[in-house]
Structures are given as structure tokens and as C-alpha cells.
Amino acid sequence: MRLEVRHLELVVAIAESGSLRRAAAQLHLTQPAVTTQLKRIEQHLGGALFLRSTDGVLATHTGTEFVRDAKKVLDLVTDLERTARLNARRESGTPFKVGGIPAQHFSLLVDALADAHPGQEVTSRTVRETGTLTALLGSGELDVAVLRRFPGFPVAPPAGVEQRLLLTEPLxxxxxxxxxxxxxxxxxxxxxxxxxxxxxxxxxxxxxxxxxxxxxxxxxxxxxxxxxxxxxxxxxxxxxxxxxxxxxxxxxxxxxxxxxxxxxxxLYRELVLAWRTDSPIASMVDELCATVEQRYLCLVATSEVYARWWRRGGADFALPRPS
The missing domain is CATH 3.40.190.10 (Periplasmic binding protein-like II)
Known part of the structure; x- marks a missing residue:
């Protein structure tokens, strides 16, 4: 037997969920299958990774060390896949596909992508309807989009799409x-x-x-x-x-x-960045969000009323706080 990525994912899922049953549900496997696979992994490594109890599982010292290193390996594999996809996209000439509502963050996102990857084509389209934007993301016709969200009207992203709050913008x-x-x-x-x-x-x-x-x-x-x-x-x-x-x-x-x-x-709206997790965009989200925020702050200064509002405590209202 040789350890594979799926084995690492299984052990990490068990550790994070604290239960073989919950890990099985997360991995879309049966509990007996997870139990059997874990036993094979432990036999291969020569020691127990978890202590079983009626309440779930608890990682042993060996298990804790293994999970820590497994997460590092999984992160490296994720980065490897995203880098390969990005390079393949560049070589094939496939553009970054950006969508969004007609808002400042949309144009700033297009510019940030183009500046970060000058040799890569960027295409864009504005769409007002939230349902249309999420559908385009879900189908792969868009890689990333800027959405708006109003209190009481949440946006549910389709499978394979994640989202992050960019800004709470006063109206x-x-x-x-x-x-x-x-x-x-x-x-x-x-x-x-x-x-x-x-x-x-x-x-x-x-x-x-x-x-x-x-x-x-x-x-x-x-x-x-x-x-x-x-x-x-x-x-x-x-x-x-x-x-x-x-x-x-x-x-x-x-x-x-x-x-x-x-x-x-x-009165306010939330501007949200949504992206496909299988797109090269996924590895750039932190960088893109930081660039868009920096350039948005430059625009704030161009509006006299907005700049005064921002200085009177508006920044605390508008910018998301680190979790």
C-alpha cells in the first residue's frame, strides 16, 4: 500500500469532524468503508491515529502530527492543481471570465486581474439579475463575479462556488x-x-x-x-x-x-465576490480582494460627501472585519 491523496483527505476529515460517521457523510462514503480504510492506513503506518470512544474519536499524538503534515501536503496539492490549470489556461488562450453588476468593484476586479496577469486575456459582462449571475457561475460560463446582497435576501451560491464579502456600501x-x-x-x-x-x-x-x-x-x-x-x-x-x-x-x-x-x-448593500473553486481564480482571491479594496479606497477620496462620511466612522461600517 502507498499513501494517496484520498487517504490524507480521509484522515483529515475524521480529525476535523471528530467522528467516523460524520467523516463518512462528508466524504459521501459509508461508515464501514471509512472504518476499513482507516484500519488499513493505521496498519500501513504501524500505529493508531485515533482513539475510539462512544462519543467519537480523539487523535493520538501520532495522529495529531500526521493530520498537521497531511494538511500541508493537501494545501500543496491544491496549489499544484491551480497553478497547472492557470498555466494550461494561458497556453490555450482561455480568458478569465468575469461577470457582475454594474458597480465600481466590477471594473476594479477586471482591472486587477488584467494588471496581475498582463499576458492573460480577460473578458467581462455586466448582469443585473442575481439568479443569472449565479447560474453563469454554476455552469462555468463565468469564473468570478461581483454580486450584490441586501439584508433579508441572502445569495445562495451553487455547488462549487464560494463567496466572500468585499464591502458594505451605504446607500x-x-x-x-x-x-x-x-x-x-x-x-x-x-x-x-x-x-x-x-x-x-x-x-x-x-x-x-x-x-x-x-x-x-x-x-x-x-x-x-x-x-x-x-x-x-x-x-x-x-x-x-x-x-x-x-x-x-x-x-x-x-x-x-x-x-x-x-x-x-x-440603507445599504453588501458587495460580494463569488468564484468557482475549480478556477485558477480560487488561488488569487486574497490578492484580488486586497487590490480591489486598495483601489476602492482611492475612489472614496474622489467623492467629497463619501470621503467625509468615511472619515466620520464610515470605514468601520463599510470594511469587513477579519474573522
Whole structure:
């Protein structure tokens, strides 16, 4: 017998789950099969890796050392596979396929990938629908995507896809430059109770329902007078004092508008990076997230209102804390 990767995976699964039964379920094997395989491994090594009891298993000293080194080997194998896939992709000319909502993090991700791998083609497409993006990731038509997530509306990634929070982004409110609240900061949401709103068409992100719930929690029913997916239309209606609109903190020119930050940040969205675990992207996630965050911080400084909000404690709200 020679030790194989599957043997290492089995021993690590037993150690991490603390039970032969749970390890079997994790590995999609029967418990007798796991027990038999573990006995063969222990016989091959010449000593017990685990002590059995009615409550589960406990690693012996030999087992603890073995599991520690097995994890190192498995990490090396994972890196080996990802590097080989990356090199094969480069040689075959297969591009990195990026998707996402039309947001700053999407373009920053495309740029970060292109800069990190200048000899590798990067293709991209923007998609508003969350379900479409996750389906494209699941089918392999995308390697990585930037998704949005609203409180109360979780995003369930398909099998083989992982996700990570990039940023919690506050949502501000745009009013006409002549509005009575123009120039105010940290306005209570309740002060907008009598306003008419222009909102995007409802979609599967849950944004519109989330806004309605949040307004209701502030004591009023949101009065939506206009629906449009075109930002310039929303801005024109707002500048003409026909409505108030949602404003992302960084964006295009907004002539005739004033930006209101909201007290307590009741409206926000989470920007999430999702990637296929079998893609070369998987080995780059830490590096990509760090680069995207660094470049996003540079953009914060270009928005006067956002920069002030950021300095008043906004950074603690926006940036994910290390776990």
C-alpha cells in the first residue's frame, strides 16, 4: 500500500469532524468503508491515529502530527492543481471570465486581474439579475463575479462556488439642489416620509422590497412615483424636484443634485465576490480582494460627501472585519 491523496483527505476529515460517521457523510462514503480504510492506513503506518470512544474519536499524538503534515501536503496539492490549470489556461488562450453588476468593484476586479496577469486575456459582462449571475457561475460560463446582497435576501451560491464579502456600501439619497434638506448630513430617513421616490424596476435582488421594509420600519410607506433602470432618467427627475432617488456613494456626474447621507446608515448593500473553486481564480482571491479594496479606497477620496462620511466612522461600517 502507498499513501494517496484520498487517504490524507480521509484522515483529515475524521480529525476535523471528530467522528467516523460524520467523516463518512462528508466524504459521501459509508461508515464501514471509512472504518476499513482507516484500519488499513493505521496498519500501513504501524500505529493508531485515533482513539475510539462512544462519543467519537480523539487523535493520538501520532495522529495529531500526521493530520498537521497531511494538511500541508493537501494545501500543496491544491496549489499544484491551480497553478497547472492557470498555466494550461494561458497556453490555450482561455480568458478569465468575469461577470457582475454594474458597480465600481466590477471594473476594479477586471482591472486587477488584467494588471496581475498582463499576458492573460480577460473578458467581462455586466448582469443585473442575481439568479443569472449565479447560474453563469454554476455552469462555468463565468469564473468570478461581483454580486450584490441586501439584508433579508441572502445569495445562495451553487455547488462549487464560494463567496466572500468585499464591502458594505451605504446607500445615500439624492434630492434636488434646491431641496430644503440639501446640504444636510446624517438625515433621519423618517424626514423623507412625504417624498415621492424614483426607484429601479424590481428584480430578484430584493432591493425594492428591502427599501419598502426599511421605510416602513422608519414609520412611513415609501411612495414610488417613477420606475427606471436608467440612472440619467432618475437624476433628471430628481434634479427637477419631481422625486428623490437612490444614490450610490461613487458614481457619474450628478448635476443639479445634492447628496444626503442617512443617520445610522439604514440603507445599504453588501458587495460580494463569488468564484468557482475549480478556477485558477480560487488561488488569487486574497490578492484580488486586497487590490480591489486598495483601489476602492482611492475612489472614496474622489467623492467629497463619501470621503467625509468615511472619515466620520464610515470605514468601520463599510470594511469587513477579519474573522
Amino acid at each position: 445615500f439619497v439624492g434630492v434636488s439642489a434646491g431641496h430644503a434638506l440639501a446640504g444636510r448630513e446624517d438625515v433621519p430617513l423618517a424626514e423623507l416620509a412625504d417624498e415621492k421616490w424614483v426607484m429601479p424596476d424590481p428584480d430578484d435582488s430584493g432591493m425594492n422590497e428591502y427599501f419598502a421594509r426599511t421605510c416602513a420600519a422608519a414609520g412611513f410607506a415609501q411612495d414610488i412615483a417613477h420606475l427606471t433602470t436608467e440612472a440619467h432618467v432618475a437624476f433628471s427627475l430628481t434634479a427637477a424636484a419631481r422625486a428623490v432617488c437612490v444614490l450610490y456613494p461613487i458614481g457619474t456626474a450628478r448635476d443639479g443634485l445634492a447628496t444626503l447621507t442617512l443617520e445610522g446608515n439604514p
